[in-house]
Amino acid sequence: MAVKSKEAKPEAAGGQSPHPAALRLHGVRKNYGHVVGVDGVDLTVDEGEFFTLLGPSGSGKTTLLRLIAGFERPDAGRIELGGRDVTSMPPHLRETNTVFQDYALFPHMTVGENIGYGLRVKGVPAAERRERVERAVRMVRLVGLDKRRPNQLSGGQRQRVALARAVVNEPEVLLLDEPLGALDLKLRQEMQLELKRIQKQVGITFIYVTHDQEEALTMSDRVAVMANGRIEQIGPPLELYERPATEFVAGFIGISNLLTRDGIKFVVRPEKLHILLEEDSPEPGMTVEPGVVEQVIYVGQSTRFNVRLDQGEPLVAVRQNTEAADEALQIGGRRIRLAWAPEHTYVLDQQQEPDAKPASVENTKEK
């Protein structure tokens, strides 16, 4: 019987740290013919971390997740889980569990049987199994539904079963492949909080794949932004948003206003821009540029202004509707000036590769 071992081998930990990283990737590479899936990724995820792989489709994030789970074999590189090299281990021997994008629930099993399957395969005694399944059912708030079949559940409920089925095995690392992608917005927001709560409760390392930047920022301890099979930047949400390292990251996370002045490329976030009418004067030290408001878009809690600078670039400015927005809606077509504080501009990494263009890679379907 293939029982996964909880103990990490001491020698594999390398004696560097009493708590080895939950996951470590060294130069992991995976190609599909001529198409690059994952192009030399190095990554370390700490124990108990909520770590997100964020990127557009085709960026390699799902491939990376499947490499970690063992569904794909890497062409090169090493994968360590809990300090143990698992690169050549089949999925059923790895200390990971996956929440699949389509949930992959077993349609011929009840909710309870689905959740208990992993334990049954590992030969956990029936009594213990029952108890752990019950606990998992409570945790995902599906009490009373454990005798149902997956096709008798709503999308959100299925998602919870998929989660419980993975978590009940207490893996070292839980892999989630766009688990909320199929849910509607409201349910998705609810589940985001729920996932976060469960992660805190069980203390398992989560590796979360999503293309939704808002979701990534909301839930993650750290985020790795991926493009073309590479990691563009790794950092906490705030750092990624406030200080994007590359043009791609800047473009992918939030609305990016990209400007080049005196040969220096930099980003100003829309909410940092001040709109000055004729009578207004800028605060001291601010950069001011004139332009025309081409469009005003009312989005409820805020208003968005699409401005064309006299120097040619389009910029987006956003203002919170703290007061009635009637007046703001009147400025469409008018000449204004945009002002920003120098500390709110972020100079982009000049060393970046020219091919890292935001969201331009739709050519390959992620496998």
Added chain:
Amino acid sequence: MAVTDAGRLRKNRGAAPLQTLLWRWPWVRPALLLTPPLAWFVLVYLTSLVLLLITAFWTIDTFTTQIVQVWNLDNFRIILTEPAYRLIIGRTVGIAALVTVTDGLLAFPFAYYMAKVASRRTQTILFAAVLLPLWASYLARVYAWILILNHSGILNWSLQSIGLPPANIGYTNTAMWLVFSYIWLPFMIIPTYAALERVPDSLLEAAADLGARRWRAVLDIVVPLAIPGVVAGSIFTFSLTLGDYITPILVGGAGSTFIGNVVYIGAFEAL
């Protein structure tokens, strides 16, 4: 312009009553749709079956082959009490069951390979390989087996050329089992393949992810989900074997009579 508009108006108005009717009574549409096939079914199919059943209670004068319309249960008594008929029924059902099990065991791994392992290209080739024989005449394929299994056939020739004694399975029930299993195999493979194809790959990955080895995942996940297909295939192979009378004539030996052969012979008496 005015003319076209007027024409359109008239057209709409003309279609309205029927459209309204169909919309107000939703059952009208399926009723219209089902009436012709149902009438056909009741008149032709059921009536002929009932007539056939009624004649079962009559007897025939086998000398003149005229039906004598006297009610009696002789036919049923004979079928139930005559050991020869019990033997024939037992043989037919037994071989049909054996063929079904054989085809199930052969078809599953084959269909599994086709649906889950093979590349698109290989899949197409295998599909053609399964379906192509169905384009050849049933008789031609059964005759081919006679050439293989008879005394001086390919089987014995091959056995003897490697120094083994000849296997005289031509014109036996073993030969029938072999030929039936071969002839009906595609009817098991195709529904099994269809069922397996509908099992998402992610279910196998999920099972592996949860710690199941490949065989365990296949057993726990794929087999139960493929059962509807295997059942459909079994209905095909079982009923096709059950009703066949040509293969017993061609490859069967003495003591290979099937229900179908008795019906075939009896049909000339009773028609």
Added chain:
Amino acid sequence: MAPQTSIGPGEGQLNLVLWDGYADKSWVDPFTATTGCKVNQKPAGSSDEMVSLMKDGGAGQWDMVSASGDADLRLIYGGDVKPMNTSLIPDFANFQTYFKAPGYNTINGIHYGISLQWGPNTLLYSTKKFPNAPTSWSTIYDPANKGLLTVPDNPIQIADAALYLSKTQPNLGIKDPYELTQKQFDASVALLKQQRPLIKKYWALATDEITLFQNGDVVAGAAWPFQTIQLKAAGAAVAETIPIEGATGWADTWMLATKATHPNCAYLWTKWVSTPKVQAMQALSFGETPVNTKACAEMEALSAGSCAQYHADAPGSYFNTIKFWTTPTATCDDGSNNCIPYAQWQAAWTTITA
């Protein structure tokens, strides 16, 4: 109803139920050319099928049937065929005496059809397996030949067993193999049940038997001269014999459907196939013997030695050694009703071969 006394002009069509090969192009084409009767054929696979097709006097669909002796009485008593006027067939006078009024097609002097061709059921054997020709039908009941035998899949085969028993167990008192008392019938059926494990296959079509011999699956069996001729032509090492116990035989008759819609064409056809030339052609094409004694010379002309080979020149006494097929009825020769009718032959055959 008395049969017609003259043949009128042909109706242009003739619909025949027949054995495959009984209306070959070579003698149908000249017939159509001279009479204008277009011949439509419906080959049947067995006597039972013929009887079934001729139900209700041919129902206006069929004009004639080339019935074998085991079917004739069923057709006659079923009212499916009607008497024929032999005086309209000039060659009838040249028929072998036996076939002018054989019991299977002539009742109380009324001719229900015109005899056509006949053949014995012979013992066919492999000369490799039997360098010395077997002399007795015991060959096909001998356990030494287990799994190497074949006999026809036909209830009338019970008569072959009865013929064998009439010589080997005289105390059973079998005189006519088609008129069996219960005791005689049971003994014949028992012999066939003992034979059943020795049989490789019961053959349904003559070509099946040819295949069995050709491939070496069987070495002996009951056959017609047709199979022997075909096998020899294909170079197979086989021979046939009429064993000491004698043989059963079949004889075919052209019978006229009660509801025939083309009776003139039917008579023209019967006239035509009774002529020596056509009799000889059909005999050699199918491997059977003509009933017209004048056909002998035509056979010799087509294939030297064939007349004697087929016993077409046999003397009248020869026909006493061949027990021709007839439909068994409950009425025995002695007038009693103690004999086993054909229905029970069929039922028994199912239990033998099951």
